[in-house]
Amino acid sequence: MPIQTKPIPPNYCIYVLRSTLKPLAQPYIGSTPNIPRRLNQHNGLIKGGASRTSRRGYRPWEPVVVVSGFPSSIGALKFEWALNNPHISLHIPKDDRISISTARKRSGMPKRPRATINSILANLHLLLRVPSFARWPLTLHIFCEDVHGAWKKSCAAAPAALPRSVQVKTDFTVVPLRAAVADSEAESQEEDEEVEEGEGEEEEEALDAAVQKNAEKKKKQGVMALPVDYTPLAAHTIKARGIFDSGAPGACVMCAGDLPAGMGFYVVCATDGCTAVGHLDCWAERGLRREKAGAAVLPVEVTCPRCRETARWGDLMREVSLRVRGEKEVDKLVKAEERRKKGVNKE
Helix, strand or coil: CCCCCCCCCCCEECCCEEECCCCCCCCCEEEEECCCHHHHHHCCCCCCCCCCCCCCCCEEEEEEEEEEEECCHHHHHHHHHHHHCCCCCCCCHHCCCCCCCCCECCCEEECCCCCHHHHHHHHHHHHCCCCCCCCCCCCCCCCCCHHHHHHHHHHCCCCCCCCCCCEECCCCCCCCCHHHHHHHHHHHHHHHHHCCCCCHHHHHHHHHHHHHHHHHHHHHHHHHHHCCCCHHHHHHHHHHHHHHHHCCCCCCCCCCCCCCCCCCCCCCCCCCCCEEEEEHHHHHHHHHHHCCCCCCCCCCEECCCCCCEEEEHHHHHHHHHHHHHHHHHHHHHHHHHHHHHHHHHHH
């Protein structure tokens, strides 16, 4: 197995699109690390997309559901394939399948049943419960009230509740789809224009300035507000780097053992102001003991013994992987934070 040298992606996700002109048409399921850009592609505003979403009379497509938090692109692609093919996916036990194929292709393989929003939501609930994905740190985002109503019906009809690892968030902000997508693309072009004016260090400063300018111009809402970079990890990662750059991380908050530099993966509490640090396996053991998870290898969440705050294990690991494997990305976060502070002080 190849050694992983890159940090966990900031926000690889799968999404479900619905035609706004033909809402009863079959929805589209896909995966991407950048949902705003991908939505632009599906709606024909930039190159890319898919042949099925480019058919005349269906655009624009609106995102109704997004599942974020996948630890890798491979994990997201496996989930996407299972959601597109729930009738044959090996992740779903045969006796638990909701979608059943009643016809076969010429090749003899079962033909994919026609998907609807209701069937997708039912299979989504099922996939979030199966052993393959039940302990992953996933977040389900729902952007339409009618879809949220259908989701609640799926939850009521399901034989079991969602696992504790899954978070559900809603945002029903009504944003004109074409305007929102067009504005997003216009912002990208504006950023590129500002970047062209600088070189090297000045280029990075121009990019950060453009991003900050666009952020101040208007607060993005709905699916456009989902992060596509490591900015949400900035405070946690900068705090962690400061602890280790000081040369004195102290003892493990769990076992009181030493934390020699460069000798292992160390977890830093995600809570603002808390500087608790410990061995990765010590944090994992603490979480597993509290969960009484049996044969599980990794916990779903863990509580810091110092500040008593609880964090999802996946969020902690995303910061560790970024700090250890993404030095350039962390440098960008640090520089952006320094420039932000300078801007605040000038005001």
